Amino acid sequence: MRTKFVLTREDVKKIAAAAEAHALANGWPVTIVIYDDGGHPLHLSRLDGATLSSIEMALAKGRTAALGRRESKFYEDIIAQGRVAFLSAPMTGFLEGGVPIVVAGEVVGSVGVSGVKSAEDAEIARAGIAALEL
Template sequence: MPGQKAYLNQADAQRILAAANAHAEKNNWGVSIAVVDDGGHLLAFTRRDAAPTISTYISQEKAKTAALGRRESKVYEDIINGGRYSFMNATPVMNGTLEGGVNIVVDGHTIGAVGVSGVKSIEDAEIAKAGIAAL
């Protein structure tokens, strides 16, 4: 229907979380996985056994960064690594400027994001994308 915006409901969030968790389980990766809405608010979360304690915080920040920025958090990591160090202070609400946050796009609009932390950043992103693929 025109004018209606897609959004993540609890069933969507749980389906994404289950698929991401299954991917992490298959690879025996100890990670934390966060699913947020388009405002960066937590909808679903799990911290797998053997996940570093700090990954709880980092996964949520990566998800929030991807949701609010409407792009993968890796984009911000690349900007900073490219020498724009001042970007680290550009916005204090986006603390997850590391690869592993992936925005969820429906009909060209970001409706939320998944953030993962605990293994290599490229693997974090892989887990997030596996979760989103279930949507």
């Protein structure tokens, strides 16, 4: 048996608060989703003014990052380089904005964000994760 790190409720609250604060400080209306390592949602918040489509995109980006164990941008880049076969993979969030949460080399969850430019979505996700002070 081995010991496994997991996100606690307090961890999720810290990530969500920091991500929301970063988005609000920049005036970015987004949806933020936090996942566990199995791709199950632990938190979802849609900030005022965020589009309805941002909910589905944040869910997809975050789940892709959790299950793929890497940033969703990795898949966006592969597809942009012509490897369109990845479009048939059983994940759907192939745009930047899904960021895994890594503790001691292990993915313990992810943050998915959607609503502004993809690089800004990822910036918000990273700001949330940074609150854990890993």
